[in-house]
Amino acid sequence: MSARDANTRWRDSTSTLGERSAYKQVWDRQSQDSDVAALAVAGHTDEPTLDLTGRQFVDTLRGTTGLDPADVILEIGCGIGRVGKVLSRECLHWFGADISPGMLRHATARLQDRPNTTLVELATVGLQEFPRDAFDLVYCTIVFMHLFEWDRYRYVQEAHRVLRPGGRCYFDNFPLDSAHGWEVFTASSAYPLDRRPAHVSMSSTREELGIYLRKAGFADVQVRDLPNELIAATGVKPA
Amino acid sequence: MNPPDPITPERVAALEAELAAVKKRDAEFRVSMVQEFLDRGERNTYLHTLHEERTALRRREQESFADLELLVRKLEAANDRAAAAAAELARVRSSFSWRLTAPIRALRGLLGGRPQPAAPSGPERAPVEGARFTYYLHTSPFRVYRDASFTLRGWAWPADGRPITAVRVDLGGRTFIGRCGLPEPEVIARHGEQPGNPRPGFEVTFETPPGQHPLSLEAQIDGGAWRSIVRTTVWCEPRNP
Numbered sequence: 001m002s003a004r005d006a007n008t009r010w011r012d013s014t015s016t017l018g019e020r021s022a023y024k025q026v027w028d029r030q031s032q033d034s035d036v037a038a039l040a041v042a043g044h045t046d047e048p049t050l051d052l053t054g055r056q057f058v059d060t061l062r063g064t065t066g067l068d069p070a071d072v073i074l075e076i077g078c079g080i081g082r083v084g085k086v087l088s089r090e091c092l093h094w095f096g097a098d099i100s101p102g103m104l105r106h107a108t109a110r111l112q113d114r115p116n117t118t119l120v121e122l123a124t125v126g127l128q129e130f131p132r133d134a135f136d137l138v139y140c141t142i143v144f145m146h147l148f149e150w151d152r153y154r155y156v157q158e159a160h161r162v163l164r165p166g167g168r169c170y171f172d173n174f175p176l177d178s179a180h181g182w183e184v185f186t187a188s189s190a191y192p193l194d195r196r197p198a199h200v201s202m203s204s205t206r207e208e209l210g211i212y213l214r215k216a217g218f219a220d221v222q223v224r225d226l227p228n229e230l231i232a233a234t235g236v237k238p239a
Numbered sequence: 240m241n242p243p244d245p246i247t248p249e250r251v252a253a254l255e256a257e258l259a260a261v262k263k264r265d266a267e268f269r270v271s272m273v274q275e276f277l278d279r280g281e282r283n284t285y286l287h288t289l290h291e292e293r294t295a296l297r298r299r300e301q302e303s304f305a306d307l308e309l310l311v312r313k314l315e316a317a318n319d320r321a322a323a324a325a326a327e328l329a330r331v332r333s334s335f336s337w338r339l340t341a342p343i344r345a346l347r348g349l350l351g352g353r354p355q356p357a358a359p360s361g362p363e364r365a366p367v368e369g370a371r372f373t374y375y376l377h378t379s380p381f382r383v384y385r386d387a388s389f390t391l392r393g394w395a396w397p398a399d400g401r402p403i404t405a406v407r408v409d410l411g412g413r414t415f416i417g418r419c420g421l422p423e424p425e426v427i428a429r430h431g432e433q434p435g436n437p438r439p440g441f442e443v444t445f446e447t448p449p450g451q452h453p454l455s456l457e458a459q460i461d462g463g464a465w466r467s468i469v470r471t472t473v474w475c476e477p478r479n480p
Contacts, residue, residue: 070259070266072273092263093270120277131276134269164269 006035006045013040020198021148023099023125030199031102034080034109040199041079041103041142054086057141060226064234065168067091071136074162076127076155077143078119081107088114091137097122097129125151127158135163139170145201149208156212165239169218172232173204180229209233308381308471315472366409367457370466371398373430380454384447384475391443394423395468396436397460403436405459408445410473411452417443419458447475 013029013036020026030040038045042053061067071091078084078096080103088094088111096111098104099122111117120129125147138159144152152171159169174181181203188200206223210233213221218235226232244250331337374395391408406417421440433439443456452475456468 068262070262072266072269092266095273118274118277129277129280131272134273134276136266 006033006039009033010036010039020146020200021151022198023147023151024101026198027098027100028102031100031106034106037080037103037106038082042082050080050082051086054082056228057083058086058090060232061087061137061139061170064222064224064232065137065139065170068136072134073137073139074127074130074135074159076138076140076159078107079103081110081117081119083141084117085110085114088117092116093118095120095130095135097127099124125154127155127162130162132161133164135167137168137170138163141170141172144171144173144204146199152204153212153216156216156218160216160218160237163237165237167237168234169213169237170232170234171209171212172226172230173209174201174229175205175225175231176203178229204231206231206233304379304381308379311381311471318472366453366455366470367465367467369470370460370468372396372458372466372468373398374468375426376456376469380456380469380471380473382473384473385478386447387477388444388446391417391445391456393441394421394426394439395441395458396433396439397458397466400433400435401461403439403441403458403460404462406441406443407457407459407465408443409453409455409457410445410447411454413446415443415445417441447473449475449477451475 009032010030013032027040031037035045038050042050044050044053058067067087067090069091072093072095073087073091074095074097075083075087076097078098079100081096084094084096084107093116094114095118096104096107097120098107101121104119104121107119111119122129140155140159143155147155152173156169156171159171163169174184176182176185184201185203188196188202191197191200209231210221210223213233213235217237219238221233221235223231223233372395374393376391376393378390378392380389380391395406396403403419406419408415408417419441420438421442422438423440426439427433427437441458452473453470454473455470457465458468459465
Protein backbone atom coordinates (compact mmCIF):
# COMPACT_ATOMS: atom_id res chain seq x y z
CA MET A 1 0.00 0.00 0.00
CA SER A 2 1.57 3.33 -1.00
CA ALA A 3 2.17 6.28 1.29
CA ARG A 4 0.08 8.36 -1.12
CA ASP A 5 -2.92 6.08 -0.54
CA ALA A 6 -2.37 6.26 3.19
CA ASN A 7 -2.23 10.07 2.97
CA THR A 8 -5.61 10.18 1.26
CA ARG A 9 -7.17 7.78 3.73
CA TRP A 10 -5.69 9.70 6.64
CA ARG A 11 -7.22 12.96 5.38
CA ASP A 12 -10.58 11.17 5.12
CA SER A 13 -10.26 9.90 8.67
CA THR A 14 -9.74 13.24 10.36
CA SER A 15 -12.32 15.08 12.45
CA THR A 16 -13.06 18.78 12.83
CA LEU A 17 -11.60 21.02 15.52
CA GLY A 18 -14.86 21.11 17.46
CA GLU A 19 -14.29 17.44 18.22
CA ARG A 20 -10.70 17.89 19.44
CA SER A 21 -11.59 17.08 23.05
CA ALA A 22 -13.12 13.75 22.00
CA TYR A 23 -9.59 12.36 21.87
CA LYS A 24 -10.65 8.71 21.95
CA GLN A 25 -12.92 9.14 18.92
CA VAL A 26 -10.56 11.44 17.03
CA TRP A 27 -7.55 9.13 17.36
CA ASP A 28 -9.45 5.91 16.93
CA ARG A 29 -10.72 7.16 13.58
CA GLN A 30 -7.11 7.64 12.54
CA SER A 31 -6.11 4.11 13.52
CA GLN A 32 -8.11 2.25 10.89
CA ASP A 33 -5.01 0.54 9.50
CA SER A 34 -1.35 0.47 10.44
CA ASP A 35 -0.20 2.90 7.71
CA VAL A 36 -2.81 5.53 8.52
CA ALA A 37 -2.07 5.10 12.23
CA ALA A 38 1.69 5.49 11.68
CA LEU A 39 1.13 8.56 9.53
CA ALA A 40 -1.14 10.08 12.15
CA VAL A 41 1.24 9.64 15.08
CA ALA A 42 4.68 9.81 13.43
CA GLY A 43 4.24 11.40 10.03
CA HIS A 44 5.72 8.45 8.12
CA THR A 45 4.78 4.86 7.42
CA ASP A 46 7.94 2.84 6.72
CA GLU A 47 9.28 0.65 9.51
CA PRO A 48 12.99 1.63 9.16
CA THR A 49 12.11 5.33 9.59
CA LEU A 50 9.85 4.51 12.55
CA ASP A 51 12.73 2.58 14.15
CA LEU A 52 15.21 5.37 13.41
CA THR A 53 13.02 8.10 14.94
CA GLY A 54 12.32 5.78 17.88
CA ARG A 55 16.05 5.36 18.47
CA GLN A 56 16.62 9.11 18.12
CA PHE A 57 14.05 9.78 20.79
CA VAL A 58 15.59 7.19 23.15
CA ASP A 59 18.90 9.06 22.69
CA THR A 60 17.09 12.27 23.60
CA LEU A 61 15.77 10.66 26.79
CA ARG A 62 19.24 9.35 27.63
CA GLY A 63 20.63 12.88 27.23
CA THR A 64 17.90 14.65 29.20
CA THR A 65 16.37 12.49 31.94
CA GLY A 66 18.95 9.68 31.81
CA LEU A 67 18.10 5.98 31.48
CA ASP A 68 18.80 3.08 33.81
CA PRO A 69 18.39 -0.64 33.02
CA ALA A 70 16.31 -0.97 36.23
CA ASP A 71 13.89 1.78 35.17
CA VAL A 72 10.14 1.18 35.17
CA ILE A 73 8.92 3.54 32.45
CA LEU A 74 5.53 4.89 31.39
CA GLU A 75 4.87 6.55 28.03
CA ILE A 76 1.78 8.77 27.83
CA GLY A 77 0.24 8.58 24.36
CA CYS A 78 2.33 5.68 23.10
CA GLY A 79 0.35 5.35 19.86
CA ILE A 80 1.62 2.43 17.79
CA GLY A 81 4.54 1.75 20.16
CA ARG A 82 7.19 3.44 18.01
CA VAL A 83 9.36 4.40 21.00
CA GLY A 84 8.40 1.44 23.20
CA LYS A 85 9.78 -1.00 20.66
CA VAL A 86 13.26 0.52 21.06
CA LEU A 87 13.11 1.66 24.68
CA SER A 88 11.88 -1.66 26.06
CA ARG A 89 15.35 -3.07 25.31
CA GLU A 90 16.89 -0.55 27.71
CA CYS A 91 14.70 -0.78 30.80
CA LEU A 92 13.21 -3.28 33.20
CA HIS A 93 9.63 -2.75 32.08
CA TRP A 94 7.92 -0.35 29.69
CA PHE A 95 4.25 0.59 30.04
CA GLY A 96 2.53 2.28 27.09
CA ALA A 97 -0.73 4.14 27.70
CA ASP A 98 -2.97 5.53 24.98
CA ILE A 99 -6.54 6.74 24.80
CA SER A 100 -7.14 5.05 21.43
CA PRO A 101 -7.77 1.29 21.50
CA GLY A 102 -7.22 1.24 17.74
CA MET A 103 -3.67 2.59 18.13
CA LEU A 104 -3.02 0.05 20.88
CA ARG A 105 -4.04 -2.79 18.57
CA HIS A 106 -1.22 -1.77 16.20
CA ALA A 107 1.14 -1.37 19.15
CA THR A 108 0.28 -4.89 20.35
CA ALA A 109 1.28 -6.30 16.97
CA ARG A 110 4.53 -4.30 16.91
CA LEU A 111 5.53 -5.30 20.48
CA GLN A 112 4.56 -8.96 20.45
CA ASP A 113 8.19 -10.06 20.89
CA ARG A 114 8.75 -7.71 23.86
CA PRO A 115 7.70 -9.53 27.05
CA ASN A 116 8.66 -6.60 29.28
CA THR A 117 5.97 -4.33 27.81
CA THR A 118 2.38 -3.66 28.87
CA LEU A 119 -0.17 -1.63 26.93
CA VAL A 120 -3.01 0.12 28.70
CA GLU A 121 -6.02 1.89 27.24
CA LEU A 122 -6.81 5.12 29.06
CA ALA A 123 -10.50 5.65 29.72
CA THR A 124 -10.17 9.42 29.48
CA VAL A 125 -7.63 12.22 29.94
CA GLY A 126 -5.47 11.31 32.95
CA LEU A 127 -3.68 8.26 34.29
CA GLN A 128 -6.35 6.98 36.65
CA GLU A 129 -5.55 3.42 35.55
CA PHE A 130 -2.16 3.59 37.32
CA PRO A 131 -1.23 3.63 41.02
CA ARG A 132 0.78 6.39 42.66
CA ASP A 133 4.55 6.26 43.27
CA ALA A 134 5.13 3.48 40.73
CA PHE A 135 7.40 4.68 37.91
CA ASP A 136 11.00 5.81 37.59
CA LEU A 137 10.36 7.73 34.39
CA VAL A 138 7.23 9.12 32.73
CA TYR A 139 7.50 10.75 29.32
CA CYS A 140 5.20 12.10 26.67
CA THR A 141 6.51 12.91 23.20
CA ILE A 142 4.78 14.28 20.08
CA VAL A 143 1.48 14.36 21.96
CA PHE A 144 1.07 17.79 23.56
CA MET A 145 0.54 19.46 20.15
CA HIS A 146 -2.70 17.49 19.81
CA LEU A 147 -4.06 18.36 23.26
CA PHE A 148 -5.76 21.38 24.69
CA GLU A 149 -3.67 23.18 27.32
CA TRP A 150 -5.83 21.99 30.26
CA ASP A 151 -5.30 18.40 29.23
CA ARG A 152 -1.54 18.91 28.84
CA TYR A 153 -1.39 20.12 32.43
CA ARG A 154 -3.63 17.25 33.59
CA TYR A 155 -1.08 14.75 32.26
CA VAL A 156 1.78 16.61 33.95
CA GLN A 157 -0.11 16.47 37.25
CA GLU A 158 -0.85 12.81 36.77
CA ALA A 159 2.77 12.07 35.90
CA HIS A 160 3.74 13.61 39.22
CA ARG A 161 1.27 11.34 41.02
CA VAL A 162 2.40 8.08 39.42
CA LEU A 163 6.15 8.76 39.64
CA ARG A 164 8.00 7.44 42.65
CA PRO A 165 9.84 10.06 44.75
CA GLY A 166 13.00 10.83 42.80
CA GLY A 167 11.33 9.78 39.53
CA ARG A 168 11.93 11.82 36.34
CA CYS A 169 9.56 13.23 33.76
CA TYR A 170 9.84 14.48 30.17
CA PHE A 171 7.30 16.40 28.05
CA ASP A 172 7.89 17.97 24.64
CA ASN A 173 6.18 20.06 22.01
CA PHE A 174 7.18 22.32 19.15
CA PRO A 175 7.66 26.03 19.83
CA LEU A 176 6.11 28.77 17.75
CA ASP A 177 9.41 30.61 17.39
CA SER A 178 11.23 27.91 15.41
CA ALA A 179 11.18 27.79 11.60
CA HIS A 180 9.25 24.53 11.74
CA GLY A 181 6.88 25.87 14.40
CA TRP A 182 6.01 28.91 12.34
CA GLU A 183 5.55 26.77 9.25
CA VAL A 184 3.07 24.51 11.07
CA PHE A 185 1.29 27.57 12.47
CA THR A 186 0.84 29.27 9.10
CA ALA A 187 -0.14 26.02 7.37
CA SER A 188 -2.79 25.39 10.02
CA SER A 189 -4.12 28.93 9.76
CA ALA A 190 -4.91 28.23 6.09
CA TYR A 191 -7.73 25.83 7.00
CA PRO A 192 -11.22 27.27 6.54
CA LEU A 193 -12.75 27.99 9.96
CA ASP A 194 -15.21 25.14 9.80
CA ARG A 195 -12.73 22.60 8.48
CA ARG A 196 -9.88 22.85 10.96
CA PRO A 197 -9.00 19.26 11.82
CA ALA A 198 -9.30 18.06 15.41
CA HIS A 199 -5.71 16.78 15.48
CA VAL A 200 -4.25 20.08 14.19
CA SER A 201 -0.89 20.73 15.87
CA MET A 202 -0.72 23.55 18.39
CA SER A 203 2.57 24.84 19.79
CA SER A 204 3.75 25.37 23.35
CA THR A 205 6.04 28.02 24.77
CA ARG A 206 9.02 27.29 26.98
CA GLU A 207 7.37 29.27 29.74
CA GLU A 208 4.16 27.22 29.46
CA LEU A 209 5.90 23.87 29.84
CA GLY A 210 8.01 25.13 32.72
CA ILE A 211 4.95 26.46 34.53
CA TYR A 212 3.11 23.15 34.17
CA LEU A 213 5.95 21.21 35.72
CA ARG A 214 6.59 23.66 38.55
CA LYS A 215 2.86 24.01 39.39
CA ALA A 216 2.53 20.22 39.45
CA GLY A 217 5.28 20.04 42.07
CA PHE A 218 8.34 18.98 40.09
CA ALA A 219 11.82 20.11 41.13
CA ASP A 220 14.94 20.66 39.01
CA VAL A 221 12.72 21.83 36.16
CA GLN A 222 14.62 22.50 32.95
CA VAL A 223 13.29 23.50 29.54
CA ARG A 224 15.62 22.67 26.68
CA ASP A 225 15.74 23.36 22.99
CA LEU A 226 16.35 20.08 21.18
CA PRO A 227 18.21 19.74 17.86
CA ASN A 228 15.00 18.57 16.12
CA GLU A 229 13.31 21.93 16.79
CA LEU A 230 11.28 20.62 19.71
CA ILE A 231 11.34 22.06 23.21
CA ALA A 232 11.38 19.64 26.12
CA ALA A 233 10.68 20.15 29.80
CA THR A 234 12.14 17.75 32.34
CA GLY A 235 11.80 17.55 36.10
CA VAL A 236 12.21 15.35 39.13
CA LYS A 237 9.59 14.45 41.72
CA PRO A 238 11.07 15.54 45.05
CA ALA A 239 12.05 12.66 47.31
CA MET B 240 31.98 -3.28 68.98
CA ASN B 241 33.79 -4.48 65.87
CA PRO B 242 35.68 -1.88 63.85
CA PRO B 243 34.07 -1.18 60.41
CA ASP B 244 35.44 -3.11 57.43
CA PRO B 245 38.16 -1.20 55.65
CA ILE B 246 36.99 0.47 52.40
CA THR B 247 38.62 -1.48 49.66
CA PRO B 248 37.85 -1.48 45.93
CA GLU B 249 36.43 -5.02 46.35
CA ARG B 250 34.19 -3.85 49.19
CA VAL B 251 32.92 -0.89 47.09
CA ALA B 252 32.20 -3.20 44.15
CA ALA B 253 30.32 -5.62 46.41
CA LEU B 254 28.22 -2.81 47.89
CA GLU B 255 27.45 -1.44 44.43
CA ALA B 256 26.34 -4.90 43.27
CA GLU B 257 24.15 -5.23 46.35
CA LEU B 258 22.64 -1.78 45.73
CA ALA B 259 21.93 -2.69 42.08
CA ALA B 260 20.21 -5.90 43.20
CA VAL B 261 18.08 -4.01 45.72
CA LYS B 262 17.17 -1.43 43.06
CA LYS B 263 16.15 -4.21 40.70
CA ARG B 264 14.01 -5.94 43.35
CA ASP B 265 12.35 -2.63 44.15
CA ALA B 266 11.65 -2.03 40.44
CA GLU B 267 10.29 -5.56 39.99
CA PHE B 268 8.03 -5.05 42.98
CA ARG B 269 6.70 -1.81 41.44
CA VAL B 270 6.09 -3.53 38.08
CA SER B 271 4.03 -6.25 39.78
CA MET B 272 2.22 -3.58 41.82
CA VAL B 273 1.23 -1.75 38.62
CA GLN B 274 0.18 -5.03 36.96
CA GLU B 275 -1.97 -5.94 39.95
CA PHE B 276 -3.49 -2.45 39.98
CA LEU B 277 -4.28 -2.80 36.27
CA ASP B 278 -5.79 -6.27 36.78
CA ARG B 279 -7.96 -4.97 39.58
CA GLY B 280 -9.04 -2.06 37.37
CA GLU B 281 -9.89 -4.51 34.60
CA ARG B 282 -11.90 -6.63 37.02
CA ASN B 283 -13.70 -3.51 38.22
CA THR B 284 -14.35 -2.51 34.62
CA TYR B 285 -15.72 -6.00 33.91
CA LEU B 286 -17.87 -5.81 37.02
CA HIS B 287 -19.09 -2.39 35.94
CA THR B 288 -19.93 -3.79 32.49
CA LEU B 289 -21.87 -6.65 34.11
CA HIS B 290 -23.76 -4.15 36.28
CA GLU B 291 -24.61 -2.09 33.20
CA GLU B 292 -25.76 -5.19 31.34
CA ARG B 293 -27.92 -6.22 34.29
CA THR B 294 -29.49 -2.75 34.37
CA ALA B 295 -30.15 -2.92 30.63
CA LEU B 296 -31.71 -6.39 30.98
CA ARG B 297 -33.94 -5.18 33.79
CA ARG B 298 -35.00 -2.24 31.64
CA ARG B 299 -35.78 -4.60 28.76
CA GLU B 300 -37.69 -6.87 31.11
CA GLN B 301 -39.79 -3.93 32.31
CA GLU B 302 -40.40 -2.85 28.73
CA SER B 303 -41.45 -6.40 27.87
CA PHE B 304 -43.85 -6.43 30.79
CA ALA B 305 -45.27 -3.11 29.63
CA ASP B 306 -45.72 -4.53 26.10
CA LEU B 307 -47.30 -7.65 27.51
CA GLU B 308 -49.65 -5.62 29.69
CA LEU B 309 -50.73 -3.65 26.64
CA LEU B 310 -51.37 -6.87 24.71
CA VAL B 311 -53.30 -8.33 27.66
CA ARG B 312 -55.44 -5.20 27.83
CA LYS B 313 -56.12 -5.47 24.08
CA LEU B 314 -57.05 -9.14 24.47
CA GLU B 315 -59.34 -8.28 27.34
CA ALA B 316 -61.02 -5.61 25.23
CA ALA B 317 -61.41 -8.16 22.39
CA ASN B 318 -62.86 -10.66 24.87
CA ASP B 319 -65.29 -8.02 26.16
CA ARG B 320 -66.38 -7.27 22.57
CA ALA B 321 -66.81 -11.01 21.90
CA ALA B 322 -68.89 -11.40 25.09
CA ALA B 323 -71.05 -8.42 24.10
CA ALA B 324 -71.55 -9.94 20.61
CA ALA B 325 -72.46 -13.31 22.18
CA ALA B 326 -74.97 -11.62 24.48
CA GLU B 327 -76.46 -9.74 21.51
CA LEU B 328 -76.67 -13.03 19.61
CA ALA B 329 -78.42 -14.70 22.55
CA ARG B 330 -80.85 -11.79 22.72
CA VAL B 331 -81.61 -12.12 18.98
CA ARG B 332 -82.07 -15.88 19.32
CA SER B 333 -84.55 -15.49 22.15
CA SER B 334 -86.56 -12.87 20.23
CA PHE B 335 -90.02 -13.56 18.82
CA SER B 336 -88.96 -13.05 15.18
CA TRP B 337 -86.02 -15.53 15.57
CA ARG B 338 -88.34 -18.17 16.97
CA LEU B 339 -90.86 -17.41 14.17
CA THR B 340 -88.25 -17.98 11.45
CA ALA B 341 -86.78 -21.12 13.12
CA PRO B 342 -88.50 -23.58 10.72
CA ILE B 343 -86.97 -21.83 7.72
CA ARG B 344 -83.43 -22.12 9.24
CA ALA B 345 -84.10 -25.76 10.14
CA LEU B 346 -85.06 -26.42 6.54
CA ARG B 347 -81.88 -24.66 5.36
CA GLY B 348 -79.91 -26.83 7.77
CA LEU B 349 -81.39 -29.96 6.32
CA LEU B 350 -80.46 -28.70 2.84
CA GLY B 351 -76.77 -28.34 3.88
CA GLY B 352 -76.54 -25.03 5.76
CA ARG B 353 -74.04 -24.15 8.55
CA PRO B 354 -74.24 -25.91 11.96
CA GLN B 355 -75.71 -23.91 14.83
CA PRO B 356 -73.32 -22.71 17.52
CA ALA B 357 -73.66 -23.95 21.12
CA ALA B 358 -75.52 -21.79 23.58
CA PRO B 359 -73.30 -19.57 25.77
CA SER B 360 -72.41 -20.88 29.23
CA GLY B 361 -74.06 -19.50 32.36
CA PRO B 362 -72.93 -16.30 34.13
CA GLU B 363 -69.71 -16.37 36.25
CA ARG B 364 -69.53 -15.37 39.89
CA ALA B 365 -69.85 -11.60 40.25
CA PRO B 366 -66.41 -10.04 40.84
CA VAL B 367 -65.72 -7.91 43.90
CA GLU B 368 -65.73 -4.15 43.40
CA GLY B 369 -62.58 -2.32 42.57
CA ALA B 370 -61.17 0.52 44.65
CA ARG B 371 -58.34 3.04 44.41
CA PHE B 372 -55.06 1.70 45.73
CA THR B 373 -51.49 2.90 45.70
CA TYR B 374 -49.63 -0.27 44.81
CA TYR B 375 -46.72 -1.89 43.03
CA LEU B 376 -46.18 -5.50 42.01
CA HIS B 377 -42.62 -6.75 42.28
CA THR B 378 -43.57 -9.82 40.24
CA SER B 379 -45.61 -8.72 37.29
CA PRO B 380 -48.77 -10.78 36.69
CA PHE B 381 -48.62 -9.85 33.01
CA ARG B 382 -46.85 -12.92 31.69
CA VAL B 383 -47.45 -16.35 30.25
CA TYR B 384 -47.52 -18.69 33.25
CA ARG B 385 -45.33 -21.72 32.61
CA ASP B 386 -45.04 -23.25 36.08
CA ALA B 387 -47.65 -24.99 38.23
CA SER B 388 -47.85 -22.05 40.63
CA PHE B 389 -46.87 -18.41 40.84
CA THR B 390 -46.22 -16.01 43.70
CA LEU B 391 -47.42 -12.47 43.30
CA ARG B 392 -45.40 -10.09 45.47
CA GLY B 393 -45.86 -6.37 45.96
CA TRP B 394 -47.09 -3.67 48.26
CA ALA B 395 -50.35 -1.71 48.46
CA TRP B 396 -52.51 0.56 50.54
CA PRO B 397 -55.98 1.97 49.82
CA ALA B 398 -56.25 5.61 48.81
CA ASP B 399 -58.30 6.31 51.95
CA GLY B 400 -55.47 5.00 54.15
CA ARG B 401 -57.51 2.28 55.89
CA PRO B 402 -55.60 -0.88 56.86
CA ILE B 403 -55.41 -3.94 54.66
CA THR B 404 -56.14 -6.93 56.87
CA ALA B 405 -55.93 -9.76 54.30
CA VAL B 406 -55.02 -10.37 50.65
CA ARG B 407 -56.10 -13.03 48.20
CA VAL B 408 -56.11 -13.93 44.54
CA ASP B 409 -59.27 -14.99 42.80
CA LEU B 410 -58.32 -17.06 39.78
CA GLY B 411 -61.36 -18.05 37.76
CA GLY B 412 -63.45 -18.53 40.90
CA ARG B 413 -60.76 -20.28 42.99
CA THR B 414 -59.49 -18.31 45.93
CA PHE B 415 -55.91 -18.30 47.23
CA ILE B 416 -55.23 -16.53 50.51
CA GLY B 417 -51.87 -14.75 50.85
CA ARG B 418 -49.81 -13.01 53.51
CA CYS B 419 -49.90 -9.29 54.17
CA GLY B 420 -48.16 -6.98 56.64
CA LEU B 421 -44.71 -7.68 55.18
CA PRO B 422 -42.07 -4.99 55.74
CA GLU B 423 -41.19 -2.64 52.86
CA PRO B 424 -38.76 -0.16 54.43
CA GLU B 425 -37.66 1.34 51.10
CA VAL B 426 -41.27 2.03 50.10
CA ILE B 427 -42.00 3.70 53.43
CA ALA B 428 -38.80 5.75 53.10
CA ARG B 429 -39.86 6.89 49.62
CA HIS B 430 -43.58 7.49 50.24
CA GLY B 431 -43.56 8.40 53.93
CA GLU B 432 -45.16 6.72 56.94
CA GLN B 433 -48.46 4.90 56.30
CA PRO B 434 -50.18 4.77 59.73
CA GLY B 435 -52.85 2.36 58.51
CA ASN B 436 -50.37 0.13 56.72
CA PRO B 437 -46.92 0.47 58.33
CA ARG B 438 -45.86 -2.82 56.65
CA PRO B 439 -47.57 -2.66 53.26
CA GLY B 440 -45.91 -5.73 51.65
CA PHE B 441 -47.81 -8.84 50.64
CA GLU B 442 -47.43 -12.07 48.73
CA VAL B 443 -49.96 -14.55 47.38
CA THR B 444 -49.12 -17.90 45.85
CA PHE B 445 -51.69 -19.35 43.51
CA GLU B 446 -51.93 -22.38 41.26
CA THR B 447 -51.88 -21.83 37.53
CA PRO B 448 -53.75 -24.63 35.80
CA PRO B 449 -53.50 -24.68 31.99
CA GLY B 450 -55.86 -22.37 30.17
CA GLN B 451 -57.11 -18.79 30.29
CA HIS B 452 -58.41 -17.45 33.60
CA PRO B 453 -59.62 -14.14 34.97
CA LEU B 454 -57.34 -13.03 37.82
CA SER B 455 -58.25 -10.56 40.53
CA LEU B 456 -55.85 -9.53 43.27
CA GLU B 457 -58.01 -8.49 46.20
CA ALA B 458 -57.54 -6.93 49.61
CA GLN B 459 -59.79 -6.98 52.64
CA ILE B 460 -60.18 -3.50 54.03
CA ASP B 461 -60.16 -3.13 57.80
CA GLY B 462 -61.58 -6.61 58.36
CA GLY B 463 -64.64 -5.82 56.21
CA ALA B 464 -65.29 -5.77 52.49
CA TRP B 465 -62.92 -7.17 49.86
CA ARG B 466 -61.82 -4.82 47.11
CA SER B 467 -59.97 -5.60 43.89
CA ILE B 468 -56.52 -4.00 43.52
CA VAL B 469 -55.90 -5.15 39.96
CA ARG B 470 -57.77 -7.36 37.54
CA THR B 471 -56.53 -9.05 34.40
CA THR B 472 -56.71 -12.23 32.38
CA VAL B 473 -53.89 -14.72 32.54
CA TRP B 474 -52.77 -17.48 30.21
CA CYS B 475 -51.24 -20.61 31.69
CA GLU B 476 -49.30 -22.86 29.35
CA PRO B 477 -47.09 -25.47 31.04
CA ARG B 478 -43.61 -25.91 29.63
CA ASN B 479 -43.23 -28.82 27.26
CA PRO B 480 -41.41 -31.64 29.08
